[in-house]
Amino acid sequence: MALKNNRLDHKTYQENFAEINKPLNSVEASMEASRCLFCYDAPCIKACPTGIDVPLFIKQIASGNVRGSAKTIISSNIFGGGCSRVCPVEVLCENACVLTQHNNPIHIALLQRYSTDVAMSRSWKLFSRKSSNGKKVAVIGGGPAGLSCAHKLALEGIDVTVFEKEKAAGGLMTYGVAAYKTTPEFCHQEIDWITSVGGIEIKYDSAIQGLEAFRNIREKHDAVFLGAGLGATRKLSIPGEELEGVFDAISFIYDIRTKNHSEIQVGDKVGIIGLGMTAIDAATQSKRLGAEEVSIVYRRSSNEKPCTEKEYELAKSDGVLFIWLASPKEIVGEDGRVVKLMCNKMKLSEPDASGRLKPVKTGETFAFDVDMVIKATGQEPLVKLLDEFEISHSYGRIIVNQFGETNLEGVFAGGDCVNGGKEVVDAVEAGKLAAIGILRYLGGEK
């Protein structure tokens, strides 16, 4: 057993990392749009965190007004193209579609993708920016929250500078989302399209750290939006975490997004700890890199799994194994390298604060052979950064008022760094709402 790269040939890597959902052509889109019932008080609108008028944009596609449909989508969600690829629609708009009761919901995401793909491929200019009013806003973090805020402000004539620590913008859309949903190339295109409105300058390789740098930014701008997301994967705090062959899921997926697939090392037998979206992405992509056996270890039973049914089915179809009611106790090593994952057997007792049945140890343990362990146990909040900036938070989640403003006057925040980690669509909405708060603040309303 060993960690190895270059396990597959070029063609297999390409097939394994291609997008799963195939786009609709114009005829398919028109036929699919004609199935919509255009419900009164449509539940799909309420189920979308950005409140896209779904029946309206579908009606516009059905009547051949693709430009109008793209405008309807983008007016509510500037990442309408990205969200059509990455949103867990099976628990959002498509779950709310009344046709779900007949097991055949409208393919809202594919229709949204059709419309926004046409708009982007034809470089349609759907909005024009008001002329510059001399106000300046700094955005720290060029992820979905930061760019959504930047776009809305730029439209209103504000000059926005985005400070981004990476070499590309898009945050986890660019560096975290699984390849089967969307490629980094699409993310770059979408960001170019978003910023083509004008008035947004992105400064790359520009991590803002320390009180002095933050004060400097505040002094030079009329307001600041913080959309820095979250940090590295949480520590397990069990013996063996430092062994060679133990990876954190965020860094593993970052490498998949930024390097050639043949360069990425993967084990023969991989143990994944956790069962959220990140764990599923790490598991399916380990398999697609050529790992022989990938097992997800989860401390509750399948009834409590946090991933969606669709993600679970995808992992199963990739051959990922699930070990239920198991909690890692120790990562066992030999000569400094991982050889086994030892787990506590768990059982479920009464519901905990989350309402799910609480896993408790049975006293029994078991171990299985692994040469790679990937920790996918959620991201740590950026507590150090927030403390440096003197921003109030609760366990790392920034505290904001209804306008997205923090304890510091003129400093707003939104996205994962406020909600603790949700979806792209929630970050986009938070950025949009904070932009409204900033406009209100710059207009002199307190």
Ligand SMILES: Cc1cc2nc3c(=O)[nH]c(=O)nc-3n(C[C@H](O)[C@H](O)[C@H](O)COP(=O)(O)OP(=O)(O)OC[C@H]3O[C@@H](n4cnc5c(N)ncnc54)[C@H](O)[C@@H]3O)c2cc1C
């Ligand atoms: C592995 C993984 C897979 C996911 N898959 C999906 C999915 O399929 N669908 C979905 O809807 N959601 C998914 N999510 C969640 C989604 O990506 C996030 O909710 C969303 O990206 C949050 O947006 P954000 O702008 O708040 O933060 P981020 O996307 O994290 O962006 C924050 C940005 O701030 C920058 N930054 C951080 N600190 C600084 C600093 N000090 N100075 C300057 N810049 C800084 C970062 O480089 C980054 O670009 C996934 C998350 C992970 C971890």
